[in-house]
Amino acid sequence: MIQTSTKNEIVRYLYQETTEEENASIENDLIFNEEARNLYIELASVKRSLNKGFKNPGKRVIDNILNYSKSLNLRSA
């Protein structure tokens, strides 16, 4: 069973907050420790899903803000 500290390192590694030294150690764990590897795969798959799940605002809102920005140029011209 992997330690909590290792599990937390995997989360830091997933979010690229580890040093190069730490990466070498973690990647060694991922190669030789099946439990660590399975945890990483599970967390990484959810992270990928989260990255695909952003909600888009309506075009009206974007157009409003772009027009607002341009209007400030006209006022100061």
Added chain:
Amino acid sequence: MKKQELSDSVLVTLYKNGNEDAFAQLVNKHSSRIYTTIYLIVKDTYIAEDLLQDTLIKVVDTIKSGRYNEEGKFLPWVLRIAHNLAIDYFRRAKRYPTIIMEDGSSVFNTLQFSEDSIESQRIQRETHASLREFIQQLPEPQKEVLLMRHYMQMSFQEIAEATGVSINTALGRMRYALINLRKQMTKNNINYDPNLYQE
């Protein structure tokens, strides 16, 4: 060949010098992340859009008045503004219901519930929307860390300081948030096939 994107720092500098196209690029690049961050807090599409607009107006005003000095940290700055506006709105809305029903409950709460039901019915048809719903169902400490790390791109150290816990507690909450989301996705047959998702 993929066109090399200009960095946020370069785009902000161009925008400061009057290049509106640079600002449009910044908006197109980041609006979904900013909007989703707000939406996860206020849980209402239209309110989230209004707050997104308020956020970006503040951004425009700050940059155009020469007060921007975030030095290469454009997105974290914008997300802080968005987060603060969303939290302020959420607290005000909970504290000051506009109409009180005969039984003493807030019609705002009722409307919110109704809107959520209609929203829930709509978003259940969308995989991405289902995932956002699972996020809302997370225990609050886990949802908070997830929001701050994944959407607002704060470091785990910053999250620990902001929430008053140790970094290991923040990391543990994040780990459980991701594991719980995975359980929900598996339980509800949310497919991981990347071909289902558009780039």
